[in-house]
Amino acid sequence: MDYETVLRAAGLRITRQRRTILAILAEDDDHPDALALYRRASRIDPSISLSTVYRTMKVLEEKGAIQRHTFEGGPARFEQAGGRHHDHLIDIETGEVVEFRSDRIERLQEMIAEELGYEIVSHRLELYGRRRKAD
Amino acid sequence: MDYETVLRAAGLRITRQRRTILAILAEDDDHPDALALYRRASRIDPSISLSTVYRTMKVLEEKGAIQRHTFEGGPARFEQAGGRHHDHLIDIETGEVVEFRSDRIERLQEMIAEELGYEIVSHRLELYGRRRKAD
DNA sequence: TTTTGCATTGCAAATCATTTGCAAAGAAGC
DNA sequence: GCTTCTTTGCAAATGATTTGCAATGCAAAA
Numbered sequence: 001m002d003y004e005t006v007l008r009a010a011g012l013r014i015t016r017q018r019r020t021i022l023a024i025l026a027e028d029d030d031h032p033d034a035l036a037l038y039r040r041a042s043r044i045d046p047s048i049s050l051s052t053v054y055r056t057m058k059v060l061e062e063k064g065a066i067q068r069h070t071f072e073g074g075p076a077r078f079e080q081a082g083g084r085h086h087d088h089l090i091d092i093e094t095g096e097v098v099e100f101r102s103d104r105i106e107r108l109q110e111m112i113a114e115e116l117g118y119e120i121v122s123h124r125l126e127l128y129g130r131r132r133k134a135d
Numbered sequence: 136m137d138y139e140t141v142l143r144a145a146g147l148r149i150t151r152q153r154r155t156i157l158a159i160l161a162e163d164d165d166h167p168d169a170l171a172l173y174r175r176a177s178r179i180d181p182s183i184s185l186s187t188v189y190r191t192m193k194v195l196e197e198k199g200a201i202q203r204h205t206f207e208g209g210p211a212r213f214e215q216a217g218g219r220h221h222d223h224l225i226d227i228e229t230g231e232v233v234e235f236r237s238d239r240i241e242r243l244q245e246m247i248a249e250e251l252g253y254e255i256v257s258h259r260l261e262l263y264g265r266r267r268k269a270d
Numbered sequence: 271t272t273t274t275g276c277a278t279t280g281c282a283a284a285t286c287a288t289t290t291g292c293a294a295a296g297a298a299g300c
Numbered sequence: 301g302c303t304t305c306t307t308t309g310c311a312a313a314t315g316a317t318t319t320g321c322a323a324t325g326c327a328a329a330a
Contacts, residue, residue: 012277012278013277013278013326014326014327015277015278015279015325015326016325018278035316047279047280048279049279050317051279051280051281051282051317051318052278052279052280054317055319058317072205072257072259075315075316075317076316076317089247089248089251091253092256098251098253100247100251102243102247105243105244108237108239108243109240109262112224112235112262113224113262114267116224116233116235117266117267118224118226118233118262118265118266118267119266120263120264121227121265122263123261123262123263124207124259124260124261124263125244125258125260126258126259126260127244127247127248127253127255127258128255128256128258128259129248129253129254129255129256130253130256131252131253131254132252132254147306147307148296148297148298148305148306148307149297150306150307150308151296168287169287169288170287182308182309183308183309184308184309185309186288186289186290186308186309187308189287189288189289190290190307193288211287211288
């Protein structure tokens, strides 16, 4: 939540651009890609560069402060970490992302990995769909 | 299975390079990326080019003859289609891919999408893990 | 505070995976 | 064997992301 804390805890310096980027990520609750983030940040701080957005995303991802998702056929999109784990449903028409979670699926995944002799380190479940017409 | 049929059915010409690529995809049951495919094909037909591998993958994917997977942080990997639907478990140490399927997960996905007001067009479920030490 | 040292930035150029323009070579139907 | 339309190899283009480098800016120490 408090990005200053996040940054400090990660041993990172608090810079104007990082503040700006993190503020955007905290306020907007969608899943912007680097370019979108860059454009939004530019409105607040016109001197910010796309490289910095990418670099910031990379560092913050390593520190676990944000999550990177690469949905089918598109650039990476980001969201701030910290919330509960969830998976994603992507509206293939609009690109909108809906979050959901299912403990049952989660458990089944564990069982499957177990059966196959593996230990799950991470996973990704994405549903791609279109809004059902309410008729 | 019979790639000549696949190609002909798709209205595509049967060329030496397509034959070669499809033969490799049919024989090897792993999930090679374009470069690996190119290297294997080169051993059989040294004149083949990487562009052709990419082009062939693209056409065949459109025709539904192969499937493209983009696992985390890596180039696209391919497998011939036709088998039953399945998901993937990727060994993060070796890159090896294990296929699995779960009707229960499949059904839960449907339910979730339904609840969210969406119709699933496709989905992807990937487990990333490491082999459990048998101790 | 001022100083100092290392982190961070902006810019341009590099990289990686993949696609594409184009002229030459090759299928397929006649 | 022609003719036509497809496919190929090559090189150059593309899109997303990363990186080298010199300049700038934090932050800890003085």
